[in-house]
Amino acid sequence: MSPGTDNHELFENLRLELRRGSLILAVLAMLRKEQYGYTLRKALADQGMAIDEGTLYPLLRRLESQGLLVSEWREEEKRNKRFYRLSAEGKAILKPLLAEWQSINSSLHGIL
């Protein structure tokens, strides 16, 4: 394997690691307003946070099992869809998480 390929793989791994935390924050923030998976994914992509469904849906399930989201099945456009929104616990945790992110962000700006 060439050094170029190694570097690319390393960059991809680091990029994914960097995105992982931000993605959780983005999903929680977007779900302050109730949405179903497909529209949430589109909205995230429109905001420059493209995420494939293979990552989003397992993440939504994990956040729900942690009590940060609540979901319900409802019919819309003649099809059953699962709507997600932030739970009371999710709302309570999102606030300090956003503050933490702001703090990291400004620290990083200072360092860079």
Add this chain to the structure above:
Amino acid sequence: MELLESYLRAVKRYLPRAQSSDIIRELSDELRSQLEEKETVLGRPMTDEEVAAFLKQHGDPMTVARRYRQDSPSLTIGWELIGPELFPMYLIMLSVNLVITVASVAIVFLIMHAPIKLDVFVFPVLAQIVVLTLVFIGLNLVRRKYPQPWYYPPAEFTPMIPIPRGYSVAGLILWGPILLWWLALPHFSYLILGSDAAHLKLAPAWHNFYVPILLILLASISQRVISLFHPDWTWLVPFMRMVINVAGVLVLYFLVFKSHTLVVVADAFQGNAQYEKLADSVNGSLLWGVFGPWLWIWAGISAPIYAWYCRPHVRRLLRSKRGGAASPASRDAARQRKESP
């Protein structure tokens, strides 16, 4: 609809049972929404080939299901032997094989009126575990070394996936020597009797099965030769294999259960008790070994599996006779769009 439903069924197979229905409902809605969006962009219903390409891009059902599994069990001893994508299938196959093995051994002993003890199961069960584990370790190595988006396509997709030429060549390498061996048998009986060929000969009953088995072998070889030159004749594999396996079941049934004498003492040694006993022993080895119940069970299981794989080809044929080009999935989506306000 069939392609998407088949894909979702394939994903569901690898999901934790408690959540599988819920996950599939949601995944179904997501994929339908994406298909609808694509059709809106295209301005026409998608063809089966386009739907298959879209689902192929979405990912191998095993890999898709793995993303939902939080436990992701695998077989490792410091390094990965069977990865988390293959591990659920490994467990399913192992369970099925062990049940068949235990049942086969029990049936054989019952037929032979022999006492069934625990130790008679030990070797076959251990052999199954070792062989299947080695096969899956091999598959895992191939998956890791040559990553492909589509290793185990659901049945509905097979009409759209050409038969890999390597697959046909591998079949010819396996079956070619077997056919030559079979062709040579009437002239060189030591190829099956070994050193006993000096005292034994093939019984007249043998000749009743020689031609049917030869035809089965020729059909098997022909299918691979045709697939090599026409990999897009995807229907040929399930149809031919179904016919071959059904024929195999019938021939082996009459061979194993209706005929007990495949070998007799050679004319020069007729009446010799030692060679009569030898003939009995060789007949037992042939009937329970080379042409034994394992081959019969194998063909009996393969026939309905290939029949199942014929379904999508028949459906496509019927649809083309009716003149429908677009996929049922897209027609369903188009109908839903039309109905929605």
